[in-house]
Structures are given as C-alpha cells and as structure tokens.
Amino acid sequence: MLLLSLCLGPVAGLRAQLNFTFDYSLDTGFFSGANAGRRLHLEAVGSYVSQFLTATSLAGITAGGGNTWTAQFNSPSDPATTHSVTDLAVAANTVVVYVGGAGLGGSVLAQAILPEISASGEQGWVNNTVFKRTVGDSVYTRASVAALSFNSSTSWFFDSTPLANSSFAGQFDFFSVAAHELLHVLGFGDTRGGSGWDRNLFNGAFAGGKSLEEKSDTPFGVPLNAGRDHWAANTLSFSTRDGAVQETLMDPDIAAGVRKYVTSLDLRALNDIGYAAMLTAVPEPAAFALGTGVLCLVWAWRRRGRRDQS
Numbered sequence: 001m002l003l004l005s006l007c008l009g010p011v012a013g014l015r016a017q018l019n020f021t022f023d024y025s026l027d028t029g030f031f032s033g034a035n036a037g038r039r040l041h042l043e044a045v046g047s048y049v050s051q052f053l054t055a056t057s058l059a060g061i062t063a064g065g066g067n068t069w070t071a072q073f074n075s076p077s078d079p080a081t082t083h084s085v086t087d088l089a090v091a092a093n094t095v096v097v098y099v100g101g102a103g104l105g106g107s108v109l110a111q112a113i114l115p116e117i118s119a120s121g122e123q124g125w126v127n128n129t130v131f132k133r134t135v136g137d138s139v140y141t142r143a144s145v146a147a148l149s150f151n152s153s154t155s156w157f158f159d160s161t162p163l164a165n166s167s168f169a170g171q172f173d174f175f176s177v178a179a180h181e182l183l184h185v186l187g188f189g190d191t192r193g194g195s196g197w198d199r200n201l202f203n204g205a206f207a208g209g210k211s212l213e214e215k216s217d218t219p220f221g222v223p224l225n226a227g228r229d230h231w232a233a234n235t236l237s238f239s240t241r242d243g244a245v246q247e248t249l250m251d252p253d254i255a256a257g258v259r260k261y262v263t264s265l266d267l268r269a270l271n272d273i274g275y276a277a278m279l280t281a282v283p284e285p286a287a288f289a290l291g292t293g294v295l296c297l298v299w300a301w302r303r304r305g306r307r308d309q310s
Contacts, residue, residue, distance in 0.1 A: 018053045018275075020046035020182065021091075023098045028077040030101025030152055038174075041158050042099065045178040048162075052240070052267055052278050058094070059129045061144060063087035067121030069130045073113045076100035076149035083147075090144045097145075097185055101152035109154055109177050109254070111310035112184035113147035114192075146185040150177070155256075162259070163241060169257045176260040180249050180309045183266060187273050188250055189229030196273030197229075204228060208272025210279075214265055222265070225252045230309075237263035254309060 022042055024031050031038050063069060064087075072084045077100030090096055104111065119130040132143065150156075157171035184190075190197045200208040205221025214237065215222045223232035230252040239246040241261045249260045250269070267277040 017093045018050050018058065019094050020050060020185075021094050021096050022046065023096055024100075026075055026077050026083060026098050026147075027100040030077070030150055031099060038158060041160075041174060042178055044162070045175055046097075046182065048175075049179055049182045049262065052262060053270070054276050054278050058092060058132060058144065060092035060094070061088070061090040061129055063089070063121075065121075067119075067125045069117065069119035069121075069126075071115040071117050071145045073098070073115040073145075073147045074149075076113065076147045077102050079104070079111070079113070079149060085145070088145060095144055095146065095185060097182075098147040099149075100147075101150045103153050104149065104151040107253075108151060109172055109309050110148065110150045110181050112181045113149065114143060114185070114187075114190060115145055115147070117143075117145075143185070143187065148178075148181050148185065150174075166259065167257070172254065172256050173259045176249070176254055176258070177309055179262060180254075180260070183250060183262075183270070184229075184310070186270060186275065188266070188269055189227075190273075191228055197269075200272050201228060206231075206269065206272075208269060210268040210271040211265060214268055227252075231265070235265070237265035239263055240267070252309060 022039070024039065029035060031042070061069065068087055070084055070086045071088065072082055075081045075083045076098055079102055083098070088096065117130065119126045130144075155171045156174045157166075157168035158174050159166050159168070162175040187196050191201070192198060197206075200206055200211075201224075202221045205218070205223055207221040211222050212219065223235070224230065225232055231248045231250050233252055235248045235251060236245055237248045238244070239261045240263065246263055247260065248263045249266050251260075254260060264279060267279055270277040271279070
C-alpha cells in the first residue's frame with residue numbers, strides 16, 4: 001500500500017482549494033473488502049481533478065439554529081433506490097461524493113448522480129451556503145454533495161502510474177472514467193434549469209465565452225451530443241498532460257484500452273459554469289488543424305467497441 005501511494009503521489013500535484021471527500025458508507029463491495037485498494041486510486045483521481053481548480057471559495061455547510069437541509073439521490077450501489085442525508089456537515093471548499101458499484105447494464109461505464117436538494121431557514125444561508133448561488137445571482141451554480149456509481153461488471157484497469165503510457169487492451173481505464181464523472185459532479189453537463197451549464201446553452205450548443213475562445217470556428221456554440229450533457233463525439237482539444245491533440249475527456253464515450261486526460265476545453269467549460277480553472281496554453285490554430293487530420297483516422301478505428309460515460 002505504501003508503494004502504491006508513492007507511485008500515485010505525482011498525479012496529485014499541488015493541493016487545490018477545492019477537494020473531493022469520498023464517502024464509502026453506501027458501498028457494498030466495489031471499494032471494500034478485497035477491493036479496498038481501489039479507494040487509493042479514486043482518491044488519486046480526486047486530487048488530479050482538484051489540482052486544476054484555483055481560487056475556489058465554497059462556503060462550508062453547518063446546520064442549526066433553524067437552518068436545515070436535505071440532499072436526496074439514487075444510491076450508488078443500487079440506483080433503483082434513493083438515499084437521503086439530512087444536515088450533513090460539509091467543510092469549506094469540499095464536495096462530498098458518495099461512491100459505490102452496481103450493475104448499471106448496457107454500455108454504461110459509470111454515472112454521476114446529482115442530488116435533489118431542499119433547505120429552509122435564513123434566506124442568505126439557504127441561497128449562498130446550501131445552493132452555492134453566485135453573489136447577486138439567483139441561480140444554482142455548484143453543489144457540495146453528489147453520488148458516483150461504477151459498473152461492477154466492467155473489466156476495469158487500475159493503474160498506479162496513470163501519467164505514464166500504459167497498455168491495457170480489452171479493459172476500461174478507471175482513471176479516465178473517474179475523472180470524467182468527477183467533472184459531471186462539478187456540474188459539467190447539468191442541464192437542469194438554472195445550473196451554470198444550462199445558462200450557457202444556446203440552440204443545443206455550449207456558448208460559454210471561455211470555451212468559444214478555443215473553439216473560435218464555432219462562434220455560436222461548441223457542438224454537444226444529443227443529450228446536451230457532453231461535447232459532441234470526437235471533439236478534440238489539447239491534453240493538459242503534454243499539450244498534444246486529444247479527444248476531450250468529456251466526450252460521451254471511451255474505448256477499451258484508451259486513456260484520456262483533462263483537456264483545455266474541459267477546463268474552459270468549468271470556467272464558464274462558475275469555477276476558477278487553471279487554463280493551459282493552446283497551440284496555434286494551424287497546429288490544431290494538422291493534429292485533427294491525423295487523429296481522425298485513429299479515432300475512426302477506435303470508435304468500434306466504445307462504451308458510454310454518463
């Protein structure tokens with residue numbers, strides 16, 4: 001276990017102001033017993049994602065004195081049932097994520113589950129502490145609790161050195177899928193009315209200003225999938241690992257044997273929905289066009305055998 005910790009350490013980088021706290025109390029075996037070692041991999045992915053978020057200031061939640069709140073969500077270990085938590089204490093700059101595994105069926109690898117939240121008490125506490133509403137704005141932008149379910153029947157690849165080039169034909173990369181779902185936990189693709197994502201939708205595309213700075217060839221919005229909760233299939237951007245052209249992390253699916261990293265376009269979308277995300281330098285448009293031409297051939301072949309990410 002110590003050796004694995006040392007291998008995963010470089011993934012985390014600098015500590016960010018926003019952190020994920022994973023709650024395993026609803027898990028029924030995917031992260032416990034003989035699989036307890038998987039927790040370390042999930043924690044490392046949480047640190048990997050959080051390092052891109054800077055200057056985040058989310059108030060902690062402490063109920064009492066007439067202030068109360070409840071979050072209700074589908075159980076990550078049994079999505080057919082619901083689970084409620086009342087007056088959960090959440091530290092500042094923290095997102096609590098309940099995790100587990102379940103037979104999700106079909107081609108779904110994992111799914112992020114955003115809660116239904118109710119709250120009562122002092123109006124400022126309700127608006128700005130529980131619902132994380134932007135100052136001066138009346139719409140929901142960010143959440144402090146969510147759930148995350150992984151398909152227990154998937155052949156997963158757990159890598160202690162995810163920043164290295166690894167070969168894992170026939171398996172699906174836990175690192176890539178977990179990172180993808182954590183961006184959903186932060187609100188990427190949340191089409192519920194009033195969300196930060198929803199406010200940037202225009203005619204079925206994503207029209208966030210930061211995202212359009214990179215995708216200047218789509219001035220009316222970056223194309224999305226039919227559900228409007230992911231980039232359109234095969235959307236390309238630039239890897240935060242090495243600046244190489246890569247299919248975005250928030251593409252709707254991934255193939256077995258493939259690893260993805262957070263891309264600059266993924267981070268720009270987080271900027272647009274209300275987070276301070278650390279953006280990376282983007283190559284000149286000519287370089288992007290060349291990379292696009294090369295990768296089209298590669299991804300056309302990889303598209304066979306791909307599975308969905310919710």
